[in-house]
Amino acid sequence: MSNNDNVQKENDGSMRAPRTVGAGLFMILVGLFALYHSWGLTTGTTRQLGPGMIPQSLSVLLAICGGLLIVEGFVTRGEKLEAWKIRGPLFILGAVVIFGLVIKPLGLLLAAPIAMGIGGLASSETRPREIAIFAVVMTAFCLGLFKYALSLPIPLAPWLIGY
Amino acid sequence: MKKLFLALCVALGFAAAPAGAADYPTRPITLIVPFAAGGPTDIIARIAGEYMSQSLGQQIVVENIAGAGGTTGITRGSQAKNDGYTIMMGHMGTHGAAKALYPKLKYDPNKDFAPIGLVAGTPILVVARKTIKANTLKDFVALLKSRQDKMNEAHAGVGSVSFTTCSLFNGIVGVKPTRVTYRGTGPVINDMLAGKVDYACDQIVNLVPQVKAGNLKAFAIATPKRSPALPDLPTTTEAGMPEFQVSAWNALFAPKGTSKEIVTKLNQALDKALSTEGARKRILDLGGVIPEGGDRSPEYLGTFVASEVARWNKVLKK
Amino acid sequence: MMELVDNLGTGFSTALSLQNLGLCFLGVLIGTVIGVLPGVGPIATIAMLLPLTFKLDPTGALIMLAGIYYGAQYGGSTSAILVNIPGEATAVVTTLDGHQMARQGRAGIALGVAALGSFFAGSVATLVIAALAVPLTKLALLFGPADYFSLMVLGLAFAIVLARGPLLPAFCMIVVGLLLSTVGTDLETGEERLTFGMPNVVDGIDFAVLAMGIFGFAEILRNLENPEVRDVARTAIGRMLPTREDVRRCVKPVLRGTFVGGLLGILPGNGAVLGPFASYTLEKKLSKRPQEFGSGAIEGVAGPESANNAGAQTSFIPLLTLGIPPNAVMALMVGAMTIHGIIPGPQVMTKSPELFWGMIASMWIGNALLLIINMPLIPLWVRMLRVPYHLMFPAILIFCCIGIYSVNNSPNDVILTAFFGFFGYALYKFGFEPAPLLLGFVLGKLMEEKLRQAMVLSRGSFTTFIENPVSAGLLFLTVVVVIVAVLPSIRKSRDEVL
DSSP, X not given: OOOGGGBXXXXXXXXXXXXXXXXXXXXXXXXXXXXXXXXXXXXXXXXSBOTTHHHHXXXXXHHHHHHHHHHHXXXXXXXXXXXXXXXXXXHHHXXXXXXXXXXXXXXXXXXXXXXXXXXXXXXXXXXHHHHHHHHHHHHHHHIIIIIIISOOOOOOOHHHXXX | OHHHHHHHHHHHHHXXXXXXXXXXXXXXXXXXXXXXXXXXXXXXXXXXXXXXXHHHSSOEEEEEOOOGGGHHHHHHHHTSOSSSSEEEEEETIIIIIHHHHOTTOSSOTTTSEEEEEEEEEEEEEEEEETTXXXXXXXXXHHHHHHTGGGOEEEEXXXXXXXXXXXXXXXXXXXXXXXXXXXXXXHHHHHHHXXXXXXXXXXXXHHHHHHHHTTSEEEEEESSSSOOTTSTTSOBTTTTTOTTOOOEEEEEEEEETTOOHHHHHHHHHHHHHHHHSHHHHHHHHHTTOBOOOGGGGSHHHHHHHHHHHHHHHHHHHTO | OHHXXXXXXXXXXXXXXXXXXXXXXXXXXXXXXXXXXXXXXXXXXXXXXXXXXXXXXXXXXXXXXXXXXXXXXXXXXXXXXXXXXXXXXXXXXXXXXXXXXXXXXXXXXXXXXXHHXXXXXHHHHHHHHHHHHHHHHHHHHHOOHHHHHHHHHHHHHHHHHHOSSOHHHXXXXXXXXXXXXXXXXXXXXXXXXXXXXXXXXXTOOOHHHHHIIIIIIHHHHHHHHOHHHHHHHHHOOOOXXXXXXXXXXXXXXHHHHHHHHHHHHHSTTTGGGHHHHHHHHXXXXXXXXXXXXXXXXXXXXXXXXXXXXXXXXXXXXXIIIIOOOSSHHHHHHHXXXXXXXOOOSTTHHHHOHHHHHHHHHHHHHHHHHHHHHHHXXXXXXXXXXXXXXXXXXXXXXXXXXXXXXXXXXXXXXXXXXXXXXXXXXHHHHTTOOSHHHHHHHHHHHHHHHXXXXXXXXXXXXXXXXXXXXXXXXXXXXXXXXXXXXHHHHHHHHHHHOO
8 A cells, every 4th residue: 555656755844644644633533432422331440340441441542542643644754645536435335325225125126236226336437238237137146146045034025025 | 936936926816815814824924032043042932933833834934133131132023013924032031121121121021012922941050160169059158148259150241041040049148249241151151160250040051061060060940840951959949948939931922912813823833832742852851841731821921921020120120 | 092083983984974975065065155255154044044954963964054164264265365355254364465466366376275274274173173172171261351351462462463554553443443342232231332322233233244344345445446456456367276386385374374273263252263363473473575464475365264264173172072152153053952952061972972073074074075166166266356347346245235134134234334334435545454453343342351350350450460370471472472563663663754
């Protein structure tokens, strides 16, 4: 991952590794979020550690590490922040969420092609006709493999056959 | 493809003549087991399910939904459609102790179910590491009382059978030992074999081989009668603690509002299964106790659940 | 010695009956399939197949179920190498160098070495079980809560060595993993922690959900953004099978991996998970070319894969000799035995010798069958990499979705995986490596449990970790590992500053 082209060559101001600084901020955010939500749990004593002890101390530790990362980002050279894309996450993760939402009501027979169709939009190389045929073939394959060969209890088409 | 075609035909058949309780069951029945596969409740559920499906003519499919002392699975079961195609295996924890242990419980063991019948109980033993300086229950209780602050009791987590039954035991003895929590019965037995913890209460199924091999000391069995699996082990009554009577019972429930005909059909299938030689032998081999006569009826289970809820409420709310 | 030969004779005559041989083949075949498929694990499959085994005799049933378990360990490396998705915690390490090899067009070699290493490790571990199962049981009883906690601390130290890049981000990932492991119901009080009211995490986040999210889906997102990287793997397909030189380089790592993995596998409480991590750490430190690790070092596949399979076999020891299951799959095996009227415990060996020795013999046969099934499949797997990526990723996507759903039959798990996919994407954008996170996650739950048990048993005194010889030794080893791992990188970072 250490891509040399991406490393900032000259010293342009005080922040030398924007990605490391961003990473530090992200860790602080995660730490504070966990700390906030585990705040109400009892900490306990050393003899009887409470449910809150471990999550709380880990959250604080994480935030401290995040702070150290930020310091490091100002002292050592490092990489720039990469741009975040929207298309990939939106369609891939969207497809997963939709699959989760429709698997029970619609069953595998429809959920699988829907998910693959939406997921396919994530790539610019996808051709509609190709993905349509592929989705049908894959769905048939998944039915055979998961439903019949492994006999997993996945709903097939509840709206049609009741299970 | 052939299966799909068949399924389609069946589906169309449904559409033409909606199935009533009279034809029940016309498709596989889901049996929710609220614990991980492989545990004592799961095993009893699978044995009962296997033999019940023989007389029902439809497969009973076990679905394990574990979590939160069994209450996750029972919550899901209580919200299922009450058409008789989803039933569940409740037990001492989910339909007795849970109400006292989980204040946010999403179901009422007394009101949200149609009881089908008791399946089997597994007796509870009091066991200790083999190096402990006591050989009878009386000696052990005396030891426990004199060395209260040094004793470590191990249990398999809040809400587990070992936790609730040992709460009862400690209450009767009148001690407050240090209680060490483990994730499941396996690690409890492991650390007791290694002598890291002192004693525990648990279901007979998990303990028989270790007691027989002399790796653990058993003091008493908390049932009115001795178990054929460990015939030398005295009952709690014989050992001088008659008030310690407890068994990890398992029973079938349907969601509230399931029609009476369906409940009766399921109860009859259960009754038949519990009278079958194969099922009886399997359950007895586990050290289980099979209910007989009137104890198998749905009505008995209903009143039994009410008494269990009241009892555990008293023990655990202390 | 004669006794051992006799016993193995009994075992092989049982295991080689036509029916048992067939069941063993069926078991390892199913195991391979579910191991390759992301998400679908041995637990769900064995639970599904339990009712079918009702009609079989207990020995046959257990031979088949055991085959599913170690077959799945075998198959798990395939998806780790080909598509960078660890189906099981033990396959996480294989993604590090195995998938890098695949990207360099050496997928066939990686798969071949993994199969050969696993076969060797499985065979040795089977022999160990046969000869030493009973004395080794004592090892399992040696570990109390304090010792166990120290072992887990040592395990976390491995994660620092695992990391390809700088130490601080790797340490952050461990902490995030530990934090994620605390999600769920508190064991001692029954309180819900960090569950946000989601019913599917009440018992903790499922490993498959986390791994599919931050490895599987995040990997797809990564590949979609960097078409150059992934296309190399497609165009440059080199040798299908390892050369003699490859095999020679792997001999020692395989031997060491087998030893380490086999030893850790005996421990109760899923010590087998640590095996591959320990082996990787060992190989990286012993290697003359440690810089190759993380970018396709063959030793980094051979060692951990052997450790994985050796551990999978030796984790049967506590089950067979004590009747205590060291992990969830073994707990299911206890159930299977009980359903068939055999209560697992110290008596199994004397009461049902055909079952005991038959199962052990079948493990060796199963390992041989796995090799026979898997070697011819390698060219097929490698050819699959040629499928254009815009068709490959929808397929991976749907396999992952179905796999996650099947773990608990929970649609919410699928949606949660999407969230972790996004989390993994964010980690990637900030330059974090996710492997240490998974190690932290896997060890976290047990670590907290053991820490709290140890503190309760010692009545609140931290000295219990040093007073205890086993625990003290493990902590000392941890310090050594950390020093050895940290020193070079401190020197390096000092050079980098200004």
